Amino acid sequence: MGAPGAGKGTVLSKLSKQYQNQxxxxxxxxxxxxxxxxxxxSEIASVVASGRLVPNNLMIDMIFNRFDQxxxxxxxxxxxxxxxxxxxxQAIDLDSRLLxxxxxxxxxxxxxxxxxxxxxxxxxxxxxxxxxxxxxLDYNPPxxxxxxxxxxxxLTKRPDDNVxxxxxxxxxxxxxxxxxxxxxxxxxxxxxxSGDSSDIIYPQLLKLVEKKFNTPLEQ
Ligand code: AP5
Ligand code: MG
Numbered sequence: 001m002g003a004p005g006a007g008k009g010t011v012l013s014k015l016s017k018q019y020q021n022q023x024x025x026x027x028x029x030x031x032x033x034x035x036x037x038x039x040x041x042s043e044i045a046s047v048v049a050s051g052r053l054v055p056n057n058l059m060i061d062m063i064f065n066r067f068d069q070x071x072x073x074x075x076x077x078x079x080x081x082x083x084x085x086x087x088x089x090q091a092i093d094l095d096s097r098l099l100x101x102x103x104x105x106x107x108x109x110x111x112x113x114x115x116x117x118x119x120x121x122x123x124x125x126x127x128x129x130x131x132x133x134x135x136x137l138d139y140n141p142p143x144x145x146x147x148x149x150x151x152x153x154x155l156t157k158r159p160d161d162n163v164x165x166x167x168x169x170x171x172x173x174x175x176x177x178x179x180x181x182x183x184x185x186x187x188x189x190x191x192x193x194s195g196d197s198s199d200i201i202y203p204q205l206l207k208l209v210e211k212k213f214n215t216p217l218e219q
Contacts, residue, residue: 001086001177002111004169005118005125007198008082009134011111011205014198015080018206024070028083030132031062033158037129049159051168053086060093073101078213087176088183107212108184110177111201112194115170122166126155139198 002008009027016025032054036045047054063084072079085091098104124137128148135142135155143149160169184190193204 001108001180003113003115003118003173003177004166005122006111006113007121007201008111009132010140010198011202012080012082013132013134014202015205015209022078024072024077024079026063026066026070026079026081026084027132028059028063028081028086030082031066033129033132035062049165051160051165051172053172056087056089056093059084059086060090060097063094064097073103085180086173088179091180091183105189107191107208108189109205109208110181110190110192112192113201114196117196118170119166122161125158125161127158128153129156 009029012025012027016023032044032048036042036048039045044054044058053059063081067073085094095104121136121139124139126135126137126142126146127133128135128151130153131148131150133148133150134140142155144152146155147153148155160166181190191208193201193208195201195204
């Protein structure tokens with residue numbers, strides 16, 4: 001978990017590149033953007049564009065459908081979620097569905113980045129929508145301005161990255177995060193990593209993840 005712009009997507013893609021065969025990642029925002037691409041006039045599209053949350057039942061079904069598609073639980077593979085759960089009801093649903101599958105979370109990480117740092121980042125963020133790849137004009141700029149490094153396709157701004165909607169997303173996050181943190185702290189799962197830069201955050205994240213594997217992951 002982490003505020004919009006905290007760098008969840010950025011550190012997760014770094015981690016999955018480093019440990020390609022051992023980690024599967026699922027991002028709720030990427031799943032929603034995929035759906036919206038296929039159905040741009042849907043209710044989901046207008047909810048996301050306004051910075052509100054998609055209803056819990058839709059979101060949890062979407063996440064577990066993706067788990068099924070990936071056949072996640074039949075493999076001895078680790079997985080990480082980005083952007084889910086976002087409120088206590090989603091956390092309770094996730095726990096109970098995982099329990100049915102003899103599975104459970106063993107680590108929850110909060111990325112804690114100051115708001116003034118985040119606000120600066122967002123105006124510099126561009127994405128390659130089909131893949132979800134994230135760029136920043138100053139932090140990790142594309143090799144060719146305005147083009148995705150892998151496909152050469154054009155980069156775009158996220159429609160929910162304008163000033164008003166971003167403020168709404170940040171406000172909603174602030175409201176929902178404290179009870180969610182309490183929920184996971186009570187279960188001894190919560191770890192918070194603080195820092196202004198992913199270069200400070202990423203090594204700490206690696207340490208936490210590797211500790212859960214007991215031995216360093218193969219690279
Ligand atoms: P989602 O896509 O999850 O958005 P978010 O949580 O608001 O987070 P972001 O993706 O904006 O930020 P990030 O932390 O991934 O930061 P990033 O790595 O890009 O959700 C979108 C919407 O979908 C929600 O508003 C909601 O409507 C809906 N939704 C999603 N999940 C839901 C759920 N569970 N239930 C209900 N609705 C849900 O980094 C930001 C920028 O900073 C990038 O440009 C990056 O390059 C740059 N950057 C990263 N690190 C650094 C650094 N160290 N220095 C400088 N720049 C950096
Ligand atoms: Mg993201």
